[in-house]
Amino acid sequence: MTSPPRPTPGELEILRVLWERGPSTVREVQESLGPARAAGYTTVLKLLQIMSEKALVTRDETARAHVYAARVPETQTQRQLVRDLVDRAFGGSAAQLVVQALSGRRASPEEIEDIRRLLDEIEGGKR
Amino acid sequence: MTSPPRPTPGELEILRVLWERGPSTVREVQESLGPARAAGYTTVLKLLQIMSEKALVTRDETARAHVYAARVPETQTQRQLVRDLVDRAFGGSAAQLVVQALSGRRASPEEIEDIRRLLDEIEGGKR
DNA sequence: TCGTGTCAACGAAATACTTCGTACAATCGC
């Protein structure tokens, strides 16, 4: 059993909708897509069919309007994408990616606190 | 003047070689590619020609073996890629990406210290 | 039952990315 493939950009947009809304029909997904990613109904349908083949989503065919649900967890997918980027652009150094992510921009004080706590945990666990 | 386009995965591999080696010929790039990304000579040449059109690299045709150099800075490119991922997979929250990057292991104590200092700077700068 | 609207399936087309074969020019060693 192999892990599901990495989602393409278009597929990721759809997964984001499914993660947020939960199981949804094609029409619901299509109408929930952000304006930056608007797409026709059949386009969304096609992507969901492909994602179904790739096992990125499950499909419930009970009702006439099939209901799709994300099969891959959000966090797991995010980690996979981060790991890919770390390898492809940062030579494997997650810390370097973190530096770029934080030096660039927006991070509220609360978020910074969250990160500090996370660092504590990591260090603590190593001791 | 528009910013240079985002490099494709193959282009990124080549940029990484140019960032590390400095200006290089096609053959030098080709031989410096990691085993995971080995490619024939003409493949690398073609990529470099395309990258030249896209203004991702400059080309010095003085010598018979043209010399290519990265035109985009490594840090700037890394930030662009991080920003893309933050938007596409983390709903714009850089902090969430950081959390996933760090909880996915591998980060040495020194790196963690670096990140702490960075957090200090960010907080300090806001004051 | 018939017309209208909704839906899934299918396939074609457009674009992007990667890879490499072939052709031809410049250069080197003898």
Add this chain to the structure above:
DNA sequence: GCGATTGTACGAAGTATTTCGTTGACACGA
């Protein structure tokens, strides 16, 4: 000078991704 080597240019082919038109099935209400 001449063959072998090394280089660039060009284009074609293969794959991946995205988009959407068309078709036929289905369901609901008049």
